[in-house]
Amino acid sequence: MSRISYYALLSCVGSAALMTGTVYAQEAPAADQSAERGDSGLTDIVVTARKRAESLQDVPTAVTAMDAALIADLQIESFQDVGKTAPNVVIQKQAGSPTAPQFNIRGVSSGSINFQIDSGVALYVDGVYLGRPGNSAFDLSDIERIEVLRGPQGTLFGRNSTGGAISFVTAAPTGKFGVIADATIGNYQRRRGRITVNTPEWNGLAARITYAHDENTGYVKNSGPRRTYLFPEPFGPKTSADNFGANNNESVFVAVRYSGIDNLTVDYRFDYADLVTTLDAMQLLNGGAAFGGITNFPNQPALGGTAVESLKRLSSVPIDGLAPATQKTWGHSLTAVYDLNDMLTVKYIGALRGFTVNSSSDLDGNALVDPYGGTGGDFQALAAVRYAKQRQWSHELQLLGHTSAVDFVGGLFYYREKAFLNSPVIFGLVSQPGQPIPIVNPDSYLAGGDLLRVLNKSYAAYAHVDVRVADGLEISGGTRYSYDDRTENDLLAAPRTPTVPRGSFSAKQGRFDYDASVRYQFAPNNSVYAKFTTGFVSGGIFHGAEFEPETIKSYELGLKSEFLNRRVRVNLALFQADRKALQVTGFDPNQGGNILLNTGTERARGIELETTVIPVDGLTLTANYGFTDVNPKAETSNPAATPVRTYQPRHTGYLAAQYEAAAFPDGTTLSFRIDGQYEGKHYRLQCPIGALQSPTEGCLGSGDAVLDRALVIPSSWEIGARMTFAEIPLGSLKGRISLWGKNLNNSDKPEFLFPVFDTWAVGTFQQPRTYGVDFGLQF
Template sequence: MVRRIAVFACSLGAIAVAGAAHAQDAGQAGAAPDRLQDIVVTARRVNESLQAVPVAVTGYNAKALAALDIKSFGDIGKTVPNLDVQRQFGSASAPQFYLRGVSTGSLKFEQDAGIGLYVDGVYLGRPAGTAFNLADVDHVEVLRGPQGTLFGRNATGGAINFITAAPKGQFAVRMDGTVGNYDRRKGRISIDLPALGPLSARVSYVHDENDGYVKNLTPGRTFTFAQPFGTIKSVKSFGFENTDAVSAAVRLDLDRFLVDYKFDYTDKISSQLGQQALVNPVLGFGLGGVTVPASTTRLNALPLDFASASHLRIQGHSLTATYKLTDDISIKSITAYRKLDEFVGGNDIDGAAFTAGGIPFQAIASIQDRHQHQWSQEAQLLGKTGNLDWVIGGFWFDEKGRDNNPVFIFTPFPPGLITPSTNNPLSGTGNDYFSGANGSVNNRSYAGYAHLGYKSERFELAGGVRYTKDKRKEDLIAAGSIVTPTTFKASNDHWDFDATATWIANRRVRTYARFATGYLSGGVLGGVPFKPETMQSYEIGLKGDFLDNRFRINAAAFHSIRKNVQILSFSAAAGTFLVPLRKEKTDGVELELTAVPTDGLTFNASVGYLHDRLSQDLGPRQSQAPKYTASVSGQYDLPKFDNGSYLSFRMDGFFKDKRNSDPLPNSATGAITRLPSRFDINGRFGLVEIPLAGTTANISAWAQNLTNNKKLEFARDLGAPLAVIGVFQVPRTYGLDFGLRF
């Protein structure tokens, strides 16, 4: 590890030396700025400079997103301090986020996530299913810390907002392609149409596919289930993906009245990464002599005869209308509808393929069919009166979902139609829903909020308040010991507050102190009610641009207190269950640095430190967030050639500390489920802005996970006598990007 970091640091140093030496006679540099560029964010629901917002926030523009290959929520955890994003088992499209120790690990409709996920300002009700491509992302904002007043419930850890591109009103075409190892093939086209009076439009399409990273030793095995499941077939490889995504944007600009319609659609067929047995299970039930190819290092081939492809379809519609009553007062409305349909398919959890008397046998496996749709409406009155800025708003959210998820434990599958049942004589438990569930939910939320800010030349004061009312209903057909249809209801409400004081040293340097609360809605899971989770956070920060606007530092230190913490876990004996935790205290530090030491050369670095203290009065518990996260990157754009093109070099390094993958410590398997620290390196080298027959072309070579790390990314003890399973990170990938602009 030390050697890899040293090699990486030396490489960055070489870029710096080359840049400094070349700067003396560089002439006109490439695309990299000679000064730090401003980034516009909407952290306070209005467009502001990132440096002027007294909140810990990381912003990415389109160029940074392309350099880091960020195309979905699953890719965002690279350079944000104290943010970790990892794959998990259960769905190929459900990344697990940890932001300041708060997780979005839930795959259940009954329990919400503690990090607010947004597309174009529209809240996504389900974090499970967010690893979908957005065809035309313009910029991304990651707000750290509770955002309870302006972004509402379920933003205790923070909020992540993807903003897609708006039409420009001038004809333009952008085409991009990628080829790489593991048969990676990607194509993207975006077309901006010329404006027709006040109307402009933009449309984008992307196709992205690869053939997977781990071979399946038991491909093509079929199992036929009763509806809604149908026939599944085991995949050829694990980690493959075939995605088609479309986005469209239409804008009507009538001076004082602006209307934006945004549409996104993704159709994704994929398989989970190989779920590998890390230790041999103790199997009874007359299966003596059967062994599992267990290993704590990544295997290149696995026998998972029940692992089938997942099919995810996501669509979203949003209509944002803004009307200026006066130059200083406007009304804004955001109306949105989103829909998720996912057939997860067969999930082979035991890490092997078994037979009993020649009949396929699953030690533990599941199949899942899930659907969700949501409506939301938000209205805002925004204004400015003298030194006062204010926003008053209301929010309504209605979500319906249904989920059919039987879990098969020690179950043989003889030929013929398979009908999951609560009275299955072939099942090891006799109930295919004992560790799973079949039911539906209806979740509703209403809120009203207000936020006021006072600005002077030397200081700012701001504060907000929000009231939220939640109503939740769970209709269970079968789950655990519940085998007859039963309805459960829950209702709760909460007040959230924030207050911020900012001292402005000068127009480029400011410090702030912030108090904020957060609220994660309560509810009922499997008929068991659970309380809302609450958070109080205290934060101080510094934002400054120095050295003639060539060096930027953003720093924050925080202390937070969470009560009635909601953590979900899974075991074969209990299925998905809530791990009770009364209180968690977290201290943290975050540092982001950007430097432009010379024309064409840019450095970025970030460090996050997190110290969690979990109450142990309800039994031993352990944090699953890494204690340290860090990133470092360097990009050097050489001076332009006579034809206007230039060479660009970039390297990125990402570090995350060792961390626990299981919330419940187990002395027998704790060392196995503890994920190792890792340092991944990405690199890119390209020739940019090549004039070509009236167009502009780009070509670059890239590599991700350059040192080919094969570290454990997720692990879980399923409970005796079953295996401990794990998922390993994607190996080294590399390829070529090429593009045209005209």
């Protein structure tokens, strides 16, 4: 897709406004669901956590839901923003990927970018399972609803949901002509524009088309020299970025609905994203003796290089090996729903998705030169380039039934994924300007890495039933059988230690999962429930070795209540989750790449509280709190071994206040919102810094205790605010303007840490304070 400038997009928006002679009603963003209210107070929040539309208060599981208005108010523009309001949910960037976030829910941490290893948090868009975090790189401007389901969802959502599931529902065509145009201007030269067009319905056919452009110049300046490294295809030349954290992204979303046949609705959706992103600055936090010996670090400035090392966020860093990354993500989906009669519905969901990414990373955090040879050439202590391509196909067939006493769903599911990964790791490279990097065949990799193809197939059958056995009493249960067939074709024989022979390796595994729950409604809008669930993350093959599935058993007690004329909503959940054969990805410099730790057990216990209060008309207060106590254990007799640590904070919190003033005489509305997100201190290193990582024993050795304490992520608040004037009459148009700020307190804690070797560690930090203004027109 050719790149269209932000200013050209604004011109299109303005031209459309001038050319539109007749104005039609267009959907305005609904009020925040948590703040929606009628005369009796809070209104229902509709979710599809059990594959059917029902009130959030009727679902016997912990769910946080956000509608389009709340998504806009919170400026949720990427997956990293989704965890803001949900208790015990933390979603963070990963420095090794431009788009694959790290998910943490109730002690389950996942987000591996390896195609052989699945995530413990399942992602869905319009009912389509996203097999890889990289598939989530699409613009969220056309999202109608987000549901965050906490705890295993193994029966209805299948494998790879031990921590929970995050479901996105995109906006459907309205069937009425209308245009929405939005623009954003902010600091760091933030420029964003979006235009959405809804077509009128014609013979049962309607469409919705959205184009969006988003760019900024980055948050951290590159103070080092610009160097170009001549890698062979498919990587191509890599030139040092000017700034880090920059992006220049375009996206298209198309939704088409056909409803011209009685009882039949067919939805087709297409999304495409073209991303050019510079990863956040990978800052050198600590070098240590090993790093100093490799790089001659103290003498680098005298040799012509740099020697920048800091545990604090810097506004500029000299990194020569980090170039802009490119990624293209796309997806097609087809959903057909046919009502056989008043009680039975058949639903089919089919999808084809894929992405291609080309990126690089630099793990010395500097612009180094030849440390000992005197050549004056550029020096890369440890770096990597990565080219990955993924395609996935999925089909799901559901039969849904409803009677006065019973609701049920049964389904069949098929998933197929093909992927290719070429990711050489480069150690101690000395190069001269214009000199090609010698990666010409699998055995010429300078330190290791991956060159492989992966084929993953999964089959499943499931059934779930909800029975209302007495007034207010509901019993639910379900089961699911999953079968996985996974193949790794390893094309790189050397120089891994131990060597993995070239060839194809496969693993086949099957498993039953089930859930059961009891819900009792003891008063209108008030109920309690108890739930038991099992789940698993698929096992498979990693670097020629078979590994076991990670399994979980979860117990949950909950209260869902509304009182004081529905002006107060309190939802409470208590849980315990027991996991076995944990799957954790680590890095082994001796192998020059990732390793899989498939060992240990873990018990997580916690509490989640979500409250919404309307103390007076116009004012809505929200307070959410999460507590998770994780107790890992190593499965070994080795006294030097310690269990792998969790990334989950013990405490998370969220506070918000929104005030909607009475409308002005001309119909203009004014609202104010302030939010605060809290994360308690937590680890971001799975083993103590300096300790070894063992695939079978966990962490070996105590490492550097003083440095390890310094690398604990501190507790922090992140404050945001927004003021919005909406429904501004502009002739026949309606306008909207918002002033906003994010991270207003300028929290600067580390966000991602990576232990390289011994006490050598690098990391990235939070984005600094951002602010800007949004403009909107609808006509």
